[in-house]
Amino acid sequence: MSHMIKRMQDMLAMFFRITTGIVFVTAVYIGIFWGSGSEIGVNILWQILMVSALCTLGSLLLPCGAEKEVSKRGMLVRMILYFIYVNAVVLGCGLWFAWFSPSKPHMLAGMEVCIIGVFAIVTSVSYFSAYRMAEQMNRKLRERKGE
Amino acid sequence: MKITILDTDPGEEEELILKCHRIDDSLRNLLNHFKQGDTKLNVYRDGEIYRIPPGEIYYFESVDQKVFAYCRTQVYETKSKLYELERELPQHDFLRATKSSILNLNKIKSLTPAFGGRFEAVLDNGEKVIISRQYVGSLKEKLGL
Numbered sequence: 001m002s003h004m005i006k007r008m009q010d011m012l013a014m015f016f017r018i019t020t021g022i023v024f025v026t027a028v029y030i031g032i033f034w035g036s037g038s039e040i041g042v043n044i045l046w047q048i049l050m051v052s053a054l055c056t057l058g059s060l061l062l063p064c065g066a067e068k069e070v071s072k073r074g075m076l077v078r079m080i081l082y083f084i085y086v087n088a089v090v091l092g093c094g095l096w097f098a099w100f101s102p103s104k105p106h107m108l109a110g111m112e113v114c115i116i117g118v119f120a121i122v123t124s125v126s127y128f129s130a131y132r133m134a135e136q137m138n139r140k141l142r143e144r145k146g147e
Numbered sequence: 148m149k150i151t152i153l154d155t156d157p158g159e160e161e162e163l164i165l166k167c168h169r170i171d172d173s174l175r176n177l178l179n180h181f182k183q184g185d186t187k188l189n190v191y192r193d194g195e196i197y198r199i200p201p202g203e204i205y206y207f208e209s210v211d212q213k214v215f216a217y218c219r220t221q222v223y224e225t226k227s228k229l230y231e232l233e234r235e236l237p238q239h240d241f242l243r244a245t246k247s248s249i250l251n252l253n254k255i256k257s258l259t260p261a262f263g264g265r266f267e268a269v270l271d272n273g274e275k276v277i278i279s280r281q282y283v284g285s286l287k288e289k290l291g292l
Binding site for chain 2: 072076130136138
């Protein structure tokens with residue numbers, strides 16, 4: 001049960017990170033490819049939430065908490081698979097929602113840059129979260145040693 | 148702290164009673180010391196038996212069905228299995244770090260995040276040991292986080 005709760009917490013945190021990242025790159029993307037004066041409909045908010053939810057679902061590929069240990073190589077393979085999954089979701093949904101025109105390579109390249117950007121942001125945030133945790137543990141270790 | 152020592156009646160079992168507001172780390176260490184007594188581990192090297200206190204061991208590692216105790220510079224073999232050591236060693240000081248290793252918390256110099264939710268522990272002697280994602284929760288608990 002606690003394992004399920006941990007997984008849900010991790011996925012929720014991932015969902016918020018991805019959504020924040022997508023909102024940020026969407027603002028940049030719209031500004032560049034559709035013009036800063038362009039108007040957008042309410043629908044795009046639901047579309048962003050849907051893409052975030054689908055991308056979060058893919059994080060089931062990554063191990064969490066007390067789940068079976070994965071080797072360094074296994075983890076790398078899972079990360080690559082997750083990246084491919086995210087590409088498929090974002091490009092597929094982007095095409096469906098007409099976020100870009102497939103006949104315009106520069107828009108497709110823009111989408112790819114956005115995907116890599118959000119992926120990098122989410123991965124960095126996860127690393128810094130682990131780094132902060134390590135700092136807290138180091139503090140406790142120092143206290144324990146009476147330093 | 149007030150210390151009271153009472154005589155026991157002949158045949159009465161010796162008993163240690165601790166009256167305190169709360170058990171902090173120093174008291175827990177003291178209790179562990181009493182629970183463990185002067186326990187020393189039998190370890191082997193070059194056909195000789197050595198008796199060393201658990202506190203001197205940095206970590207235990209199981210390699211090819213054998214369990215080794217790594218001290219600051221020396222490596223000894225122990226006849227105990229990891230799960231037996233896990234039970235025998237002071238719970239407050241030792242932590243299962245991976246399926247094949249047990250780590251002495253008091254010998255960790257620092258921790259850094261590693262790939263895949265793991266942490267890397269740099270020990271006081273400069274050695275680096277990985278703590279699996281599975282045991283990070285237990286580490287946090289032992290550190291009171």
